[in-house]
Amino acid sequence: MALGLSAANANAILNALCRATAFTGPAALWVKLHVGDPGTGSANAAGHTTRIQATFGSAASGGAISNTSALSWSNVTAAEDYTHFSVWDASTAGNFQFSGTISANAMQVGDTFQVAVGDLDVTLPVAA
Numbered sequence: 783m784a785l786g787l788s789a790a791n792a793n794a795i796l797n798a799l800c801r802a803t804a805f806t807g808p809a810a811l812w813v814k815l816h817v818g819d820p821g822t823g824s825a826n827a828a829g830h831t832t833r834i835q836a837t838f839g840s841a842a843s844g845g846a847i848s849n850t851s852a853l854s855w856s857n858v859t860a861a862e863d864y865t866h867f868s869v870w871d872a873s874t875a876g877n878f879q880f881s882g883t884i885s886a887n888a889m890q891v892g893d894t895f896q897v898a899v900g901d902l903d904v905t906l907p908v909a910a
Contacts, residue, residue, distance in 0.1 A: 829860025
């Protein structure tokens, strides 16, 4: 398994850059937690399955963009370590967009897991 963009997004971005085709991103993005590499989005899902809407209100700079609103999963339903996340275009079902890692967080039933403003960084490699 590998982290990163979905194949559909990678292809759409490449087609936009290399073939001048239109690319429109999703209207909203939703974050799901995982206890291991999510692969194409569904592997190693956390017991707490709620997706939280993420806002990226500021323009990307230097090949990076960060969340502009805090994310919070309250009343965690399973004792587990969150290590990865996946991003989707819907609060349930929908299409996988991309994935990444987070610092391992040991959670207990009833805990709240939070991602502060600016702590969910999405980056693409930029030539120097």
